[in-house]
Amino acid sequence: MAAVVSIENLSKTYDGGVKALDSVDLEIEQGEIFALLGPNGAGKTTLISAVCGIVVPTGGTVTVAGHDIIREYKKTRGAIGLVPQEISTDMFETVMATVRFSRGLFGKPKNDAYLEELLKDLSLWDKKDAQIRELSGGMKRRVMIAKALSHEPDILFLDEPTAGVDVELRRGMWRLVRRLNDKGTTIILTTHYIEEAEEMADRVGVIQGGRIVIVDRTDAIMRQLGKRQLSLTLAEKLDAVPAALCGWDLELADEGHQLVYTFDANDEDTGIPRLLRAMDEAGIGFTDLDTSKSSLEEIFVDLVHRENGTQAQGEGA
Amino acid sequence: MNVHGVWALYKYEMARAARTVWQSLVTPVITTVLYFVVFGSAIGSRMEDIGTVDYGAFIVPGLIMLSLLTQSISNASFGIYFPKFSGTVYEILSAPMSPIETVIGYVGAAATKSIILGLIILATATFFVDLRIEHPFVMVLFLVLTAVTFSLFGFIIGIWADGFEQLSFIPMLIVTPLTFLGGAFYSIRMLPEPWESISLANPVVYLVSGFRWSFYGEGDVPVVWSLGITALFLAVCLGAVIWIFRTGYRLKE
Ligand SMILES: Nc1ncnc2c1ncn2[C@@H]1O[C@H](COP(=O)(O)OP(=O)(O)O)[C@@H](O)[C@H]1O
């Protein structure tokens, strides 16, 4: 598949000295739904803002459909629709006026037939003459999406489309995103809900501290969840994993002084008691043992905590 | 050239003014009428003519300039400050709009509004005094140049401002005093030295003088100076705006 957005070595240090993006490399494929998953402050909004021209990168290059976002910004920006994290639009304008404005701003000639279809698709048509301040929160969000789609972009960025939104609205948003994707729009969404990334995305990129930690197909990422490691400090150095222990996923570390066993914490049988017995039988002694979560797992645990926190808040509100 | 984009911004800004038509048109017109009543009729009837011009008619160009300057600045500064304040600027920054196109949209709309206002005040004035306009083309030229220049100036203030106080700070503390001291209500030739010479350092003197020349064929300074100073200020403002967009100053992180 062809890369439609190609990010190389992208860095951003804000004036205050915060390094929000640290040499990010990322390729978005044509027609996919890509989820950028990461905790608050990871740099998701900064990454999107840099691609869309709202934040000036301090280093690196980005191309959109082969065009450089700085030198050929008119071409790249015309191909992108952006739904920002916050609902921000002139609240006194009517729905129709604001989508007409957005379409014009992005250089497209008037086409009310298209806008009618768009508003109908977003269940906003009967509100077309209402001022935006009169609409419910969910409708306001859909107005932001309508504005972003008003100029028929090939690529849609959605910055935390479901943050603080109740479960019902979230499901509706997912259906909508899938429908847009079916029509051929490439979608890049940011989220701090694992569930959302798992449900929606073809591929997931995990970002933390301004760095892309891992990018992979969603199922591959999800398989890595729950992976733990047991490290055994050996009494005597080994040169290779003994044949007697070939039934376990083992690796040597620390120049043969450590034996590392990777297992799935979600399995009913982790295999640890049997491994220890087998080692005993093979006469391999150990002086210390330690279990740890993989670094990815750490991030996800962090995410899950946040998710539970915000969900509780959302439902209370 | 993103013509649709410029037009969308221009129309949006004009529509915003239409929503607040009271604030944008009626208030300045009422204020001007009050000036006419006080300075033109009440005090003006006891004043001598200045040059060949009756005092009530003499103050008309200055009054129009006063409104033109303050309204151009406030229209344009609010126009760009508000999106920054409310966060809607994200859309303009992410749009395929070049800096020049964005400026044409905002400044064009702000200037249009203040020119309309200037013409309305001019029409209002005809109810109070006998006006003659000796050089209508020069009059229109000054009207447009001043509106564009001070809309650009307002645009810069709007980008620079961090808060609403700063938006009214420059118009209140600098522009209004300069206009009052710039010969809107008197000829600077009436001032004793050194005040007459000091007044020549006030750029508004040249605007008011040139504009008055287009009405009555007389000004405090030669009309070419007036045109020159206006053009110079226009160039300075344009340069500043280009620099702002080059560097992203106060618009982008
Ligand atoms: N305008 C800004 N000025 C300074 N620092 C910022 C600004 N915006 C974001 N940051 C910082 O950059 C980091 C990444 O922020 P952001 O991209 O908003 O993360 P996310 O969207 O993943 O929550 C955070 O540490 C944040 O505090």
Ligand SMILES: [Mg+2]
């Ligand atoms: Mg964010």
